[in-house]
Each structure stands twice: as C-alpha cells, then as structure tokens.
Amino acid sequence: MKLTFSPxxxxxxxxxxxxxxxxxxxxxxxVPTTATPGQPDEAYSRIxxxxxxxxxxxxxxxxxxxxxxxxxxLDELAGGGRLIPASGPSRWKVKSEHSMxxxxxxxxxxxxxxxxxxxxxxxxxxxxxxxxxxxxxxxxRFAGQPDLLTRPFDVAxxxxxxxxxxxxxxxxxxxxxxxxxxxxxxxxxALERDSVRVSAPPAA
Numbered sequence: 517m518k519l520t521f522s523p524x525x526x527x528x529x530x531x532x533x534x535x536x537x538x539x540x541x542x543x544x545x546x547v548p549t550t551a552t553p554g555q556p557d558e559a560y561s562r563i564x565x566x567x568x569x570x571x572x573x574x575x576x577x578x579x580x581x582x583x584x585x586x587x588x589x590l591d592e593l594a595g596g597g598r599l600i601p602a603s604g605p606s607r608w609k610v611k612s613e614h615s616m617x618x619x620x621x622x623x624x625x626x627x628x629x630x631x632x633x634x635x636x637x638x639x640x641x642x643x644x645x646x647x648x649x650x651x652x653x654x655x656x657r658f659a660g661q662p663d664l665l666t667r668p669f670d671v672a673x674x675x676x677x678x679x680x681x682x683x684x685x686x687x688x689x690x691x692x693x694x695x696x697x698x699x700x701x702x703x704x705x706a707l708e709r710d711s712v713r714v715s716a717p718p719a720a
Contacts, residue, residue, distance in 0.1 A: 521546055534587040549569060620654040624647075658676055662698070
C-alpha cells in the first residue's frame with residue numbers, strides 16, 4: 517500500500533499514528549506529496565480530483581480517500597474494533613467526536629491558508645476569525661470531556677492529538693496550553709507514545 521502524505525499534514529499524521537498503533541506501518545510506503553491551493557497538479561488530480569492529503573493507494577490500484585475512512589479501513593484490516601468501536605453507542609460517540617475534531621482541523625487549515633496563501637488585500641478577517649473560533653471552542657468542548665482524555669487511545673484521541681500538534685505547528689502563540697491545561701496534560705501523555713513521537717511534524 518502507498519500513502520500520499522506531507523510531514524506537516526495533520527490528516528496524514530492521523531493515518532500514520534493509526535497505522536503504527538495497529539502494527540501496519542511496515543506495510544505502507546509513504547509517498548511525499550504536495551497539495552498547494554491555487555496550483556494545478558494534473559498528476560495528483562488523476563489520483564484524487566479533490567487534491568487532498570492523504571489518500572491510500574491499495575496494491576490493486578484502488579484508492580481510499582479521507583483520513584477517517586483510511587483509518588477505518590486499517591482498523592478493519594487489523595481485525596476491527598481497535599481504534600473504532602465495532603458497534604453500539606460507543607461507536608457513534610467516537611465517530612461523532614472524530615467528526616467534530618475533523619471539522620476543527622478543517623477550520624484551522626482554512627485559517628492557515630487565509631493568512632499564508634491568500635493575497636493580503638483579499639483576506640477576510642471576520643471569516644478567518646469565525647473559523648478560528650470553531651477550533652478554539654472545540655478545544656474547550658474536549659477539555660471538558662475527561663472520558664476522551666483518559667480512555668484507551670482510539671480514533672478520537674488520535675484526532676485530538678493531531679489538532680493540538682497542528683496548533684503547536686501553525687499557531688504556536690495561540691495559548692491553548694494555558695487556556696486548556698487538561699488538554700496539555702493529555703498531549704504530554706500522548707507524546708509518550710511512539711506513534712505520536714515518530715509522526716511529529718517538523719518545526720515550523
């Protein structure tokens with residue numbers, strides 16, 4: 517299998533963490549890929565018209581899109597129920613938590629693009645502030661959920677790890693550690709895992 521990725525992508529990091537946790541990372545070839553807004557990439561568009569990272573390319577050529585779907589595929593490949601509960605209320609709880617975290621990352625990425633890619637004269641501050649508020653209030657929501665912060669390391673915990681790591685990488689002065697000490701404690705504990713350390717993005 518091949519995984520398109522960038523070392524700084526929190527979405528690709530999620531899949532790498534999952535693959536390591538599931539013992540599947542040695543079966544995956546990492547393919548460095550750049551997907552830059554506003555720059556055409558015909559070769560990558562043939563793999564995925566969305567031009568998003570990551571995608572998992574199976575040995576038979578099939579392509580699996582979206583970091584969550586890839587993680588679910590890997591979880592099933594490893595026997596199922598390890599990162600995503602197999603059934604019952606806990607399954608929907610974890611999936612819903614992950615969807616919120618995915619949305620928070622989407623908003624953070626849009627803030628990054630607005631500040632770094634969009635021409636300054638065209639930037640929309642209110643729009644960017646609104647997306648940052650979604651990420652920030654999402655952190656507050658998870659800081660108040662001790663269940664997620666202490667239970668076994670599932671796909672939602674992986675997603676939260678990637679949110680906090682991306683905040684450190686791209687929004688180093690946002691103050692999330694001071695604002696949410698429970699999240700800082702969670703992240704420090706997550707950093708003790710090999711999967712989290714190995715997948716850490718390079719310094720900005």
